Amino acid sequence: MKGLLFGLLCAAAGLYAAPLYQKKKDAPAAGIITGADQTDQYISYLKGKRVAVLANPTTIIGNKHLVDSLLKRGVNIVKVFGPEHGFRGNASNGARVGDEKDPVTGINIISLYGAKRKPTAADLADVDLMIYDVQDVGCRFYTNINTLRDLMEACADNDKELMILDRPNPNGYLVDGPILDMRLKSGIxxxxxxxxxxxxxxxxxxxINGEGWTYNKKKCRLRIIPVANYNHDMEYTLPVKPSPNLNTQQSILLYPAxxxxxxxxxNHGRGTQYPFTVFxxxxxxxxxxxxxxxxxIPGMSETPLYMNKVCYGLDLRNYNVQKLRDTRRINLDWMIELYNAYPDxxxxxxxxxSNQIGSIDGLAGVYDFKKQIMAGMSADAIRASWEEGLTAYRKTRSRYLLYP
Structure with missing residues (x-):
């Protein structure tokens, strides 16, 4: 009943995905129940409606894809929208994805990472309700939040309600980094x-709604099914890799840095089985x-930097990520160390x-970061330049939190 009341208040986010780990000890934290897994909170609301779903391989109920599961429960899913990497997750990083018919269900899949970035009025004409259920990792340069905004714009323009089945943020404990200078606004x-x-x-x-971040500041009607028994400090191991190159829990927790x-x-591990953990x-x-x-590696990185050449550097696959949780900071020491070691x-x-997307300015979100590293500034001195922006952001963020 508590979860239902919370959800109502929030209303006034073939080829099953491979799990990250098989070992029992890597299961999600005990007691946490994702929005999708709380089917009693939303299945009855879906009945009789023409439903569209924005989904990828993280969109699961238990160990089955949400789309496949809802179809078996009699929900009328009329179409699926796919973000970066595609609905079933078989597209490489940054690769354009085309429309297709899902070989498992026969449902039409409309790509939002190809010719268009958001549904058109025609796409939504036969839709009563849109569902968003995609796992995020809590970083500005992870493109799921861009897709979310685009979907909210389309729903607002076409008077469609958006149901978000919420999921924990594995980096939810962390609020850190420079605030994006909007002169550097880009896909990342x-x-x-x-x-x-x-x-x-x-x-x-x-x-997004509260700050007016849609293009015309029009608010999207949201119906949120929150995560049960969750707070931002909880550790959460993702049951499914969120994208091809974030394929271990270690990579996900190191990713902000x-x-x-x-x-x-x-090279930051692309072209290996352990991206974002070796450099x-x-x-x-x-x-x-x-x-x-x-x-x-097809599906991960077809033409990585220094392909077939031996690279020397850091191995963070066994780094104790508890240190990150203890400091609640993005680790800048690795960047400083490797810059100092690099001969040119x-x-x-x-x-x-490289064929990878993004300059250091765009990734950091400010022009100063590169200059600070090159000038030999310490991690503490660099971080001090972020504090004014972070303090203001934390106040803004507090207005929208659903969890402690």
Missing amino acids: GQFPVPIAHGMTIAEFAQM TCLFEGTIL GSPLLKGKYTFSFTPVS KERFFDRSQ
């Missing part, structure tokens, strides 16, 4: 929030003993050799 930064925003997807949706290496000349370059030979060799410092932030 759309909102004036820090790198780690510390919100679930439903909370972020409320912020290590995605910044996409803006450098280093290196052929030019670091002799300075580090750890090495790895990036190769082409003028090219450290040069992305001309």
Whole structure:
């Protein structure tokens, strides 16, 4: 009953996905129940409606895809919208995805990461209710929040209600990083929030509405099914990898810091089975003993930086991530260390050799970060430059939180 009342108040976010881990000890924290898993809170509301779902492989009830499960429960799903990586998650990072028919269900899939970024009026003409259920990882440069905003705009323009089945943020404890300078607005930064925003997807949706972040500031009608028994400090291991290159819990927890290496000349694990946890370059030979060799991996990284070349650098696969939780800070020491070790410092932030999206300015969200690293500033001094913006953001964020 408590969950139902909470949900009502919030209303006034074939090929099943491979689990991250098989071991029992890696199951989600005891007691946490995702919005999708609380079917008693929303199934009856869906009956008799023409439903569309924005989904990817993280969209699950138990260990089955939500779309497949809802169809078996008699819900009339008329179409599915797919974000980056596609509905079933078989597209590479940044790859354009086309419309298709799902081979498992026969339902039409409309891509929102190809020719268009949001549903058209025609797409929504035969839809009564839209569902958003995609796992997020709590970072500004992770594109799910962009897709959420685009979907909210489409629903608002066409007077459609959006039901969000909320999920925990695995980095929900963390609010850190510079606030995006909106002059650097891009596909990897759309909102004036820090790198780690510390919100679930439903909370972020409320912020989009409240702060007027849709293009015409029109509010979307939201119906939220919140996570039960959850707060932001809880550890949560994702049962399904959120995208092809975030394929371990370690990579997800390091991601707020290590995605910044996409803006450098280093390989950050693309072309290996452990992206965002190893970093290196052929030019670091002799300075580090750890090495790895990036190769082409379909569905993950077809043409990684330094493909088939031995790279030397840092291995963070066994780094104790509890240290991140203890400090509640993005670790900048790795960036500072590797910059200092790199022999050609003028090219450290040069992305001309890579086909990856995003400069260091766009990823950090400010022009100063690169200059601060190059000037030899300490992590504490760099972080001090963020504090004024973070203090204001935390006050804004507090207005939209659903969980302690």
